[in-house]
Amino acid sequence: MNQSVSTAQVVVAGAGPAGLMLACELRLGGIDVLVAERRSAGTAGESRAPGINARSVEMFAQRGLADKFRSLGKSLPGVLFSGLPMAPHEIDPGWPAALILPQHQTERILAERATELGVRFLWSTSVVDLRQDDDGVEVLVEGPSGNTTVRARYLVGCDGGRSTVRKICGIPFPGDDPVSCWxxxxxxxxxxxSGGGVFGRNERVGTYQVSRAEPGWFRLSMMRATPPADRRAPVTLDELRETMIDGIGTDYGLREARWMSRFSDGCRQADEYRSGRVFLAGDAAHTHSPIGGQGLNLGIQDAVNLGWKLAAVLRGAPAELLGTYHRERHPIGAAVLQLAKAQTALIKPGSQNDALRGVIAGLLAVPEVCLRLSGILSGLDLRYPLGESHPLVGRRMPNIALAEGDGPADVFGLLRDARPLLIDFGAVGLVVPAGRETDRIRRIAAQLELDQTGGQVHLPVFGDVPAFDAVFVRPDGYVAWAHPAGERVDTDALAEAMSPWTGTDRTALGAAAAVLG
Known part of the structure; x- marks a missing residue:
C-alpha cells in the first residue's frame, strides 16, 4: 500500500455498485474520496445482480451514464413480480424501461467513471478497524503492504451483507433467518x-431459470430440494450438477462455471443506517432474497440519496442534513424487504403456492394493480415525506423536455453535475434566493414542452396532476417544491422549501432574493 495515502474527506469501504456510485456522487460534489476494496482491480465477469430497474436507469441518465448502460444492456419494458410478467408500457406508453446487464458490466462503467472523476482506489485492501472522535474517523485498512491508518471526516460501509464496518460499529442487524436455499x-x-433458455416451474423446486446471460454463458438459478449441510461452504460444480439433475432431471451438459453462489430467503435490515460519522449503504444496510431484482437498485439509490447530502455538509451545510438519510431510506428498505419476502414465497414449490400464483397473475392483469406494483418494483412510485403542497413534491422529477435560452434540453441533462435545480416555467413573481450555498443551484427559465389544459398536465407514470409553473429539484432528482400554475410565488415559502437542502438560513434566503435572469 502507498503509505502516503493517509487522509481523505470520505472513505468508502467496498467497490460494488453502491460504493462506486457513492464515490462518483461525492466527487461531483467536490469531495476527496478514497475507496478501499478487498478484491483486486477489475472484476471476475460475474452476472450476479443483472437487473437495473427503471428508476436506477433514470439516475444513471441524470449523471450522463445511461447511454453507456443502454448500449451494453438489454432493454426490458416489462416488469416481473416473482416471475409473473406485467406490461405497464402497454397501459402507459411513456413508462420508462428497465435493463438487463451483468453486474460486472455495471461495476466496470461506474469504476471507469469514478476514475475519470478522480476517485482514489486501494485495491486488495479491507477495512479491519475504525475509531471515531468529534472531528472524524480513523480507519485501519489492511492491504498488500500491511496496515495503514487513513484519517477521514466520514466513513461509509458499502461492504456487503457481512459488513465489517457494521459489525465494528455494533449496529444491530435483525431479521429472518433463512429457511430455503437456492x-x-x-x-x-x-x-x-432450445430457444436460448428455460424459465419453468415444477413441484420439486418451484420456479427455476436457465437463461442466456452473455454469449457462451447461461445464468442458472434453482432451489435446492434439500438444503446443504453447510450454507457457507463454497459451491462446487458437482453441487450445481446434482441440484439440476435432482430438480429438473438434466444438467444440460454442465461443464464449467465462472461464478457460483447461494442465496436464501433470509432477510435483515440494520436498525440504524448511521453511527456517528459512519454510514451504511447497500447490502451493508439491508439483505434479502434477490428475487425481484431489488438489491442492486436499492443500493444505487441509497448512494445517490447519501452522496449529495454528505458533500453538502462537507462544504459547510448544517450536519442535520445527514439525519434525513436514515429517515428517508430506512422505510424504503423495509418496504423492499417485505416485497422481496412476498416474491420469494411465490417461487417456492407446493400446490398452495401454485394456487396463489394463479390468483396473483389474475390480479396483475388489472390495469390499476399492474401500474401500482410496477411503480413500486420499478422504483418510480417512491415518495419521500417532503410535504403535500403538490403531487410532485417528494417524488421523482420526470425527464420532461424543456425549451430554454440555449435551445432544447431535458431535466435529466440539467442534473448531470449533481446540483440542485430551480426551473421557472413562467411563474408569477418568482425570485431566486441567493446566498452562501445557493451559488451551486442551477437556475434556469424554460418553457414546459407539455400541454397544460383544464388546470392539469399529463405526466408518464404520474397520470394527470395539477399544472405547475416552477419546481425546485434536489440533486438526487426528487422534487422539494412545486408551484401551482397561475398563482403568485410566495418567496418565503420558496426559501423554506430550499433551506433544508441548500444549507442556507431561511431568513437569509428570503432577504437575499434576486430576480431570476
Whole structure:
C-alpha cells in the first residue's frame, strides 16, 4: 500500500455498485474520496445482480451514464413480480424501461467513471478497524503492504451483507433467518435448452431459470430440494450438477462455471443506517432474497440519496442534513424487504403456492394493480415525506423536455453535475434566493414542452396532476417544491422549501432574493 495515502474527506469501504456510485456522487460534489476494496482491480465477469430497474436507469441518465448502460444492456419494458410478467408500457406508453446487464458490466462503467472523476482506489485492501472522535474517523485498512491508518471526516460501509464496518460499529442487524436455499451461477452448457433458455416451474423446486446471460454463458438459478449441510461452504460444480439433475432431471451438459453462489430467503435490515460519522449503504444496510431484482437498485439509490447530502455538509451545510438519510431510506428498505419476502414465497414449490400464483397473475392483469406494483418494483412510485403542497413534491422529477435560452434540453441533462435545480416555467413573481450555498443551484427559465389544459398536465407514470409553473429539484432528482400554475410565488415559502437542502438560513434566503435572469 502507498503509505502516503493517509487522509481523505470520505472513505468508502467496498467497490460494488453502491460504493462506486457513492464515490462518483461525492466527487461531483467536490469531495476527496478514497475507496478501499478487498478484491483486486477489475472484476471476475460475474452476472450476479443483472437487473437495473427503471428508476436506477433514470439516475444513471441524470449523471450522463445511461447511454453507456443502454448500449451494453438489454432493454426490458416489462416488469416481473416473482416471475409473473406485467406490461405497464402497454397501459402507459411513456413508462420508462428497465435493463438487463451483468453486474460486472455495471461495476466496470461506474469504476471507469469514478476514475475519470478522480476517485482514489486501494485495491486488495479491507477495512479491519475504525475509531471515531468529534472531528472524524480513523480507519485501519489492511492491504498488500500491511496496515495503514487513513484519517477521514466520514466513513461509509458499502461492504456487503457481512459488513465489517457494521459489525465494528455494533449496529444491530435483525431479521429472518433463512429457511430455503437456492444455487446460482454463470455456467457453460454443452446441450443448452432450445430457444436460448428455460424459465419453468415444477413441484420439486418451484420456479427455476436457465437463461442466456452473455454469449457462451447461461445464468442458472434453482432451489435446492434439500438444503446443504453447510450454507457457507463454497459451491462446487458437482453441487450445481446434482441440484439440476435432482430438480429438473438434466444438467444440460454442465461443464464449467465462472461464478457460483447461494442465496436464501433470509432477510435483515440494520436498525440504524448511521453511527456517528459512519454510514451504511447497500447490502451493508439491508439483505434479502434477490428475487425481484431489488438489491442492486436499492443500493444505487441509497448512494445517490447519501452522496449529495454528505458533500453538502462537507462544504459547510448544517450536519442535520445527514439525519434525513436514515429517515428517508430506512422505510424504503423495509418496504423492499417485505416485497422481496412476498416474491420469494411465490417461487417456492407446493400446490398452495401454485394456487396463489394463479390468483396473483389474475390480479396483475388489472390495469390499476399492474401500474401500482410496477411503480413500486420499478422504483418510480417512491415518495419521500417532503410535504403535500403538490403531487410532485417528494417524488421523482420526470425527464420532461424543456425549451430554454440555449435551445432544447431535458431535466435529466440539467442534473448531470449533481446540483440542485430551480426551473421557472413562467411563474408569477418568482425570485431566486441567493446566498452562501445557493451559488451551486442551477437556475434556469424554460418553457414546459407539455400541454397544460383544464388546470392539469399529463405526466408518464404520474397520470394527470395539477399544472405547475416552477419546481425546485434536489440533486438526487426528487422534487422539494412545486408551484401551482397561475398563482403568485410566495418567496418565503420558496426559501423554506430550499433551506433544508441548500444549507442556507431561511431568513437569509428570503432577504437575499434576486430576480431570476
Amino acid at each position: 444455487v446460482v451461477g454463470d455456467v457453460r452448457l454443452d446441450s443448452p435448452p
